[in-house]
Structures are given as structure tokens and as C-alpha cells.
Amino acid sequence: MKNWAENILWNPSKVAMPSTEKEIQQLVLQAVNNHKKIRVIGSGHSFTALCSTEHVLISLDKYQGKIHIDKEKNIATVKAGTKLSLLGELLFEEGLAMENLGDINVQSIAGAISTGTHGTGVQLKSISNQVIGLKLINGKGEVITCSPTKNVALFKAAQVSLGAFGIITEVTLQCVPTYKLKLQNKKENLDQVLATLDQRNAENRNFEFYWIPYTNTAWTKTSNIVEDSEPDKVNFFNYWTEYVLENYVFKVFCEYAKLFPSQNKTVANITAASITNVKKVYHSHKVYATQRLVKFHEMEYNIPAETYKDVFKDVKKIVNSKKFNIHFPIENRWVKGDDIYMSPAYGRDSAYIACHVYNKKDSTAYFKALEEVFRAYNGRPHWGKMNTVSADDIHVMYPKFDTFMLLRKEHDPENIFVNTYLKTLLGL
Numbered sequence: 404m405k406n407w408a409e410n411i412l413w414n415p416s417k418v419a420m421p422s423t424e425k426e427i428q429q430l431v432l433q434a435v436n437n438h439k440k441i442r443v444i445g446s447g448h449s450f451t452a453l454c455s456t457e458h459v460l461i462s463l464d465k466y467q468g469k470i471h472i473d474k475e476k477n478i479a480t481v482k483a484g485t486k487l488s489l490l491g492e493l494l495f496e497e498g499l500a501m502e503n504l505g506d507i508n509v510q511s512i513a514g515a516i517s518t519g520t521h522g523t524g525v526q527l528k529s530i531s532n533q534v535i536g537l538k539l540i541n542g543k544g545e546v547i548t549c550s551p552t553k554n555v556a557l558f559k560a561a562q563v564s565l566g567a568f569g570i571i572t573e574v575t576l577q578c579v580p581t582y583k584l585k586l587q588n589k590k591e592n593l594d595q596v597l598a599t600l601d602q603r604n605a606e607n608r609n610f611e612f613y614w615i616p617y618t619n620t621a622w623t624k625t626s627n628i629v630e631d632s633e634p635d636k637v638n639f640f641n642y643w644t645e646y647v648l649e650n651y652v653f654k655v656f657c658e659y660a661k662l663f664p665s666q667n668k669t670v671a672n673i674t675a676a677s678i679t680n681v682k683k684v685y686h687s688h689k690v691y692a693t694q695r696l697v698k699f700h701e702m703e704y705n706i707p708a709e710t711y712k713d714v715f716k717d718v719k720k721i722v723n724s725k726k727f728n729i730h731f732p733i734e735n736r737w738v739k740g741d742d743i744y745m746s747p748a749y750g751r752d753s754a755y756i757a758c759h760v761y762n763k764k765d766s767t768a769y770f771k772a773l774e775e776v777f778r779a780y781n782g783r784p785h786w787g788k789m790n791t792v793s794a795d796d797i798h799v800m801y802p803k804f805d806t807f808m809l810l811r812k813e814h815d816p817e818n819i820f821v822n823t824y825l826k827t828l829l830g831l
Contacts, residue, residue: 406447413455445514449787452824483513491688499578508692518787523736536575542815590678613732620675703757703785704777705747711754727769731759744803747783794830
């Protein structure tokens, strides 16, 4: 088995694809009785070894779909294996939508929330904050429900759980009525973008930008709700820009830069020169996601929002040193703080900086240099992205870590859901 980025390989002794909650429960009870470990895989889009196991690997690909819809309260309960792409369509059929999403829609809803996946928008929180109820099967084979009013502490821990409490089977989401977004992608001057960051974040619902290394070029992405506009039809220009140019053409550039490392700056300059402006109006679930066919390794850190400009300045210095064999754009996003125990945005409004390396290149030295910067500014890693934090580090980063661990022990006393990676990460 391997994850999407192909940087994690493992060989489970059993792969199970249950289609009912009862089957999931039986698999857990069998593992308990046979002293086996279990990990669950969604789409394998984590860059860490969260999903790896030599024992039982469970896929919920056959456990997708709607369970209950309350249109009056805009609430939807869905099976935990439901992929975000399917979820968007299922909700749209009911006149509902997610309040916000990230830029990848291939993950399962359970995988997305368990790793703290997020979108962008200073008034919007991560996807886990749209969850108002969870059902899970813990390490004792018990079916447990939790919410803001029931098993509250467990709920705050399970909203971003790393899969350490059990197998989530149902996710209840606080949705909103369907809405359309006007998306504008622009090639802009980096200095101008940095000088107007506060204004852009304040005036737009969703704002983010990519910086093209070695250049003074930024690719900004801004979206806002529009009421009256009709959805655009997909035209050849948008298809070429968002699908062909960003994937197939970029893949050629990546291969070229791998073969000729001295040409990274040239490739970055070509990338910057090829950026075109795109404008479209479409239903929200069709706007957030961007197709990613070029595989990469990724490190993403959450930092306090007020430190962003200083952190970016240091990141820019590292990249422009040209010591590293990289050319991938660097992504910058913002989120509102929350109270979820293991959320990287716990207790603070945050910025996220995501750095990527073509998956056929070695990212070790580059990520090490960047991580030193992020950690110097009280950074916390995205749990699905590459990092080197230890349990001692997490104790300092997360005020509720001890509470999280006590609850974890209560619900998985035999460490059924602990693999080698989690054992090290959590200090077990």
C-alpha cells in the first residue's frame, strides 16, 4: 500500500472494506480479541504515516452517503467515508452546502476533520468546526455518540482526533443553504499583495495567494458570495488554465527541473509568466476544489496570524537562497481560531503557510530549514502534512494535550488504533 504522494509504503496483513456500521464494529471486536491493530484510510492524502499498519487496514470507500437531512435546521448526517466531492453533490441535491472547504475534495469527510483540514477566510474556521455531532466505535467496540451537548470533552477531542479514539462512522454537519461564489484568480505583484493583506482579508470572504519562488509574482485567489449571477459554463479557456496548464504542463516543468536542478529558477520564472487571470461564478462546492494531478510532498504549518509577515519574510529568504532544489509555489491562507483540543488553530486566529516539493525530489533539507522558522514563531503542523514534532513538542503546543490523551486512553485502553507513527508522535 502507498499514500497519494507515494512517500509512505506499508503492507497490511488484512484490508477490509465494510459497508455497514455493524461490520465496522465486528472488525474492531475481532481486532480486540486477536490483539491486532487497526488503522483507517480515507483517500491516503496524508503525507504522514497516519494510515500505515502491518495489521488491519480499513477503508470506508463502501460506506458513503446520506443518513439524515434536516432542511429546516440545515443539518446533514452522513456516513464517515463519504468523499468531499460526493458530499458536495449530495448536499446540493438537498439545497445545502458546506460553509467552507479546502482546495482538495478527494478526502473522506472523516479523514478531513481528523487531520484538521481547512480552507481560507479570516472569519471562517476549519472544516472540523462545521461538525456538530459524531458517532464512533471506540477501542472497546462500543458505539459512542458525542456533540456540543453530549460527551462534550470527547467531542472536542474527536473533532480533530488523528484517528486515535476509534473509527468515526457518522458525521453530523451544520450546513448552510446553497450559495454561489465569484472566483477571481489574478497574477499580481508580490509586494503589492503583502502591503494590502489586511485589506484583502477584511474585504473578501475567501482570500489566499501563492508565491512563485525566486520571483516577485503572486497568484491571488479571491472568492465572494454572489446572489443573482447565473453559474458560468465551463469554457475552453478556464479548462486550459485550471486543468491542462496547472497539471499536465506543470508536470513537464517538474520533470525538467528534476533532471536539471540548475534550472529551478528558470522553471519558476516560466511558471510565473504563464499565469493567466481567471474569473468565474459557480456553485460553492465546485469552486473551492482544485484538481491536483502532479504529485508532491507537503509541509504546512499554522502560525499565529500576527506573526505572518515576519514568518513569510524568513521563508522568502530561505527560498531565495537557492540552496534547495525547489520551484513549487508556496501557498498562504488564513483561518479563524477555535477551541478544538488538537486543532492547529486552537486558541488563536491563524495563518497557514504550505510548502511543496515534487515527489520525485528529496524534500528533507528544505523542509527542515522551513520547520525551524515555523517552530521559532510557535508554529503547529497540519496533522496530515510532513513534520518532525515529538510528544514533548505537542505538550508545549497544545494546552489540552493531557486531556486529549486521558480521553484517548479511556476509549482505546489496548491501543488498538495506535500504529508505530502515532506511538512516537503521542509518546505512548
